[in-house]
Amino acid sequence: MEEIQIPSYFICPISLEMMKDPVTISTGITYDRENIEKWIFSAKNNICPVTKQSLITSIELTPNVTLRRLIQSWCTINASHGIERFPTPKPPVxxxxxxxxxxxxxxxxxxxxxxxxxxxxxxxxxxxxxxxxxxxxxxxxxxxxxxxxxxxxxxxxxxxxxxxxxxxxxxxxxLSENGLKSLIMSGNGEFIESLTRVMQHGSYESRAYAVMLMKDMFEVSTPTPLLSLKQEFFTQVVQVLRDEISQKATKASLQVLVHACPFGRNRVKAAEAGAIRVLVDLLLDSSEKRVCELMLILLDQICQSAEGRAELLNHPGGLAIVSKKILRVSKVGSERAIKILHSISKFSSTPSVVQEMLSLGVVAKLCLVLQVDCGSKAKERAREILKFHAKAWRNSPCIPMNLLSSYPF
Incomplete structure (x- = not known):
């Protein structure tokens, strides 16, 4: 069969495929509607791909009816070569x-x-x-x-x-960034309270939508509305985590709490909502890299409060699971896990805690960190932890002989 050449002006400049619904943007360039919408809305680009001119002031997509009819006519003429004429697209709302x-x-x-x-x-x-x-x-x-x-x-x-x-x-x-910002600022936190009620009383599906929408809102939020979050908010987000409604809802819940917990009062509220116990329990069974990273980031944030550290130490597997994740998740995961242990060692290291860290293999894991490539900050913190308790740990038989050379005497 003879090869048919598609006229160049029928081709979308972005995808290099034949246009089916040509539209012209404010810069005068014509694109296929589906492709330019992906460029502007999904990829969040605000410039014309060809001219590089800004589209901030106008992103009107004007149907190029003349070109569409030319393309359809060309398809009809070349039907004998297997070219199908596409239907006239439905006009946008x-x-x-x-x-x-x-x-x-x-x-x-x-x-x-x-x-x-x-x-x-x-x-x-x-x-x-x-x-x-x-x-x-x-x-x-x-x-x-x-x-x-x-x-x-x-x-x-x-x-x-x-x-x-x-x-x-x-x-x-x-929603656009401006739309999300107006939602979170509306009615002095009224909408956040409404989503909190949905998480408390709604169906599983609605609770998932509520926390996923809240994640989008928190990603563009200023600190002010996050500083006024109520205890009930943390209780309900932690409950969504506990119920494991879906993988998306779990990830969104973690991201919501990560955005909320750089602030001291929120760390305490998250600890009081039971976040530490839920996170440790989830970490025991979680293997997905990004989810584990988010859990360790959140644990690190909450453990920067006395209440968070106390909750971690009260959990029978708290220290063990944090130590286990070192060198097993990612560089980010290792850094956060070591940072958690550093907070415990620096501010909450009673004799029983020091002995527990030794018996659980935490000390041996920290010695191993000094021997591998896992980031200078992580190594520095691991070395500091070992120095904090050198008198209690240096002669312990729990440290393997091959790691003794790494111990910072």
Whole structure:
């Protein structure tokens, strides 16, 4: 079969594939809609790929109808060569359409039906999500979640409340940074309190959506709202961790707490919520690298408080599991695990704790750290721990002979 050459002006500059839905952006360059939407919304680029001009002021995607018809005509002419004519794409949703839908959704009788339509629109593409956000969908969905009363409807898959539906759509929107910031600052922490109630009383699915949305919000948050988090918030996030709803929910819960716990008062609240015990128990069975790193980072943060260190020492396997993760997870994991032991040695090292570290093999592991390549900071802390308790440990038979040469006498 004779090879057919596609005209160059039919080709998308990003993907080098034939355009099916050509759109022109503010710089005058035409791209395939799917590819330029991925570039702008998913990859979060704000420049034109060809001209490198900024798109911050305008990211309107104008359909290039003339070019689309030319491409479709070319496909029809070359049908004998196996070229299929693609159908005319469905026009994207417009802001007035979303505003009309939101207005209809304010009626209790129409609300669930309108929410399902919004979910369908959001699932089509990223451009629809941004259009929904600009039309006020975020504020409307948040108002439903903030409302203590919620209508419940029977669906094929079970019972579904309007609050559950609104929350899943709001998470699905993948809000812009400005949208996430406005959510976390709204109503003096009202929305965070609403998500806390969802984590306390909601279904497993809604609790997962709540903590995953909170993770997105905390990633762009300033310190101010994080400093005013209540004890109940930590209790519910730790409970989501304990229940192991899903791998995504577990990871999001860890990330939420990591963002919250650089602050002293929050470390104490996390310790009082039982975070240490849950983290140690999860570490016993966890093998996924990033999850283990997050757990060790969080343990390190909480153990910078006296309450956190006490909780770790009260757990029968606390010191053992932290020591076990050294040199077994990653460089980051080893550094955090050694930092935890450094905090314990420096501030909470009673004679019984010192003896426990020796009998559990912690001392031998620290000597091993001095012999391998695991980062200068980790080695420095390991050496300091060994020096802290040199009198108690230097002559112990628990230290293997081959590691005695590493002991910093």
């Amino acid at each position: 417009s802001k007035p359409q979303i505003i009309k839908l939101l207005k209809e959704a304010k009626s209790p009788k129409m609300q669930m039906k309108s929410l399902k339509t919004l979910r369908s629109i959001a699932s089509e593409n990223d451009a629809n999500k941004r259009c929904m956000e600009s039309a006020g969908a975020m504020e409307f969905l948040a108002s439903i979640i903030n409302n203590n009363s919620s209508e419940v409807f029977e669906e094929e898959e079970g019972f579904m409340s309007t609050k559950d539906e609104a929350l899943s759509i709001l998470y699905q929107l993948k």
